[in-house]
Amino acid sequence: MTADGAVMTGPCCEKDGSSRPLSVVVLGSGAAAMAAVIAATERGAQVHVVERATVGGTCVNVGCVPSKHLVRSAHLQHWCDEHVEISDGCRCDGVPNAHKLHASRQALVERLRWQKYESVLDENPHVTVWHGEASFEDSRTVRVRSLAAQATQTETLLHFDRCLIAVGAEPYIPPIDGLASVPFWTSTEALASDTVPHRLGVVGSSAVALELAQAYARLGSRVTIFARRGLCTRTDPLVGETLMQALLDDDRIRIHCGALVESVQCEDGVFKVTLTTSQAVFMTDALLVASGRRPSTAALNMAAAGVSWHAASGQIPVDTHMRTNVPHIYAAGDCAPMPQLVYVAAAAGTRAAINMTGGEACLDLSLVPWVIFCEPQAAAVGLTEAEAQARGLRTETRTLPITSVPRCIVHGEKFGFLKLVAETPSMRIVGAQAVAAEASDMISTVAVAMRGHLTVADLSGMLLPYLTASEAVKLVAQSFTRDVHQLSCCAG
Structure with a gap:
């Protein structure tokens, strides 16, 4: 076996x-x-x-x-x-x-x-x-x-x-009036393009949509995201809120939440996107559908x-x-x-x-970590606080801002956090969510800890290298019992 x-x-x-x-x-x-x-x-x-x-x-x-x-x-x-x-x-x-x-x-x-x-x-x-x-x-x-x-x-x-x-x-191609008759992109075409459109419209707020939207914005596009709901709506709300704040820090990105696209037209290479919700009209030079x-x-x-x-x-x-x-x-x-x-x-x-x-x-x-590779990254594993409570678990949580993580401070990160969810009274880790430049590494560390059924005390006492993303996991665990802001930068 x-x-x-x-x-x-x-x-x-x-x-x-x-x-x-x-x-x-x-x-x-x-x-x-x-x-x-x-x-x-x-x-x-x-x-x-x-x-x-x-x-x-x-x-x-x-x-x-x-x-x-x-x-x-x-x-x-x-x-x-x-x-x-x-x-x-x-x-x-x-x-x-x-x-x-x-x-x-x-x-x-x-x-x-x-x-x-x-x-x-x-x-x-x-x-x-x-x-x-x-x-x-x-x-x-x-x-x-x-x-x-x-x-x-x-x-x-x-x-x-x-x-x-x-x-x-x-x-998946949503049933939008006029979409089938225009040369829109899926992720396949977006990744095969050797040009950067001046204006890019993005229908959807999936991981693919957000990753490609930010990438094209950083390569020079003016990007407008049409999100049917918000961002990252299936996890802790703080994830979507923080990622939204970080994305909008780039003045080349605009996000419209609650936006239902009613119709799409294309004439002379310019797309006309009309929203059902407000009847607002947006003009773009390329349209990515990532729903x-x-x-x-x-x-x-x-x-x-x-x-x-x-x-x-x-x-x-x-x-x-x-x-x-x-x-x-x-x-x-x-x-x-x-x-x-x-x-x-x-x-x-x-x-x-x-x-x-x-x-x-x-x-x-039962234990599947996921990551959205924007900058900062969004990642999670296990249960959110709400999910744990819905299952009848009593929980205790701590949220550590990245401004308390030495590596994030050195790198000048502005937006993000690591949240740890523990079951009480055992204090076994049952979930975590993060937004940070290296959230994937933080969450991977938590996933291994959860697989080993580790507790907050176990994580607090671990020896993790200084100035690594994984150090955030130890710090947020220590914050259950101590004020980490009052510790030296590499306190054990």
Whole structure:
């Protein structure tokens, strides 16, 4: 048994008693799919991967990797703008070269796609990759239609013992009047652009929306965000309030909360965005629609296999073992009802593969940290104070402003906090929320502490390096019993 509770067995074979390898078909080649392919082949399966687009899925091609490259580039540009005179006469003024940034971003994507996806598949003798559109023929067969032109299109039938649906998700397009007839951006186009629009409108307040909005603002765009509600509305309200304050500190960003877009028009390259709520009209040179993502399941013909799915949401219900209602067909990642996070998808894919090949593994989603990579970052793990109390827990909380964290002081951070939620009387940590330049590191530290069921006292007594983001975790824990403002800067 592994540390995560998975029961490992030897090389798998079909239960008919034959010695032939188990035949597994994996639909997709993103995070969940790749994790499953690796785990299944390690356990003796013969795997067929079907991919209709580019190998690697969302994260490496049009998601995490290019977006974080863009965010980092925008951060460096912003830093240069704020610090034209660095030291000893060194200067870093000038305007960003969007074409070079795009070329660098694309080179990174191609390098990582080859290193982490294409070469892994190509060099595995137990894997066959099929490029085409997959659909179920029955509960044991997948039909693959090649991506060639209609006249030369071919079809292949793949018979399987087990199947994993890991087709991921695609941008959700809201029903806005006129939107379908204008050349709007999704995150895919925003990350592929080699230009920076003078004015950018952003529909949505998702993590993707906020990250790209700030990045483009720092590269020179005047950005207007149309948020249907507020920011980060599913966590502690202080997160959204603080992030809003930080984003609006940039005079190139405007945020309209409670904004419902009624219609969109485009004439001579200029977008006209009309709001339902106020009938206000906004003019932009590009329009990014980032209202979330929807599972890419509609074309799979799951009825032929007897697989249940929710047509409205596109999601495929699964149990904690990633099984659908058809016992030998599994689903994992963004197409299943779980957080749309790449590390969750990979964990789900691995567990699906273990279960498909005779093992036993469950996916525990009780402790899932998340991060929005704006500057400052927003991050959280576990329960908010309100969620804990709604579950009948008695709680005690402390909120530490970043102006009390040595590293944040040195870096000149203006906006942010770290909040710790503890259950009483045990004082075990049950949640945390943060807004800070390195909130991801703070929350990762708390997540490890929560996995170990640590208490406030445990965190207070830990030795953490001075002038690190993680030191904030110790300081906020100490604030439960002491006034940290009265301590020396590295007091134990």
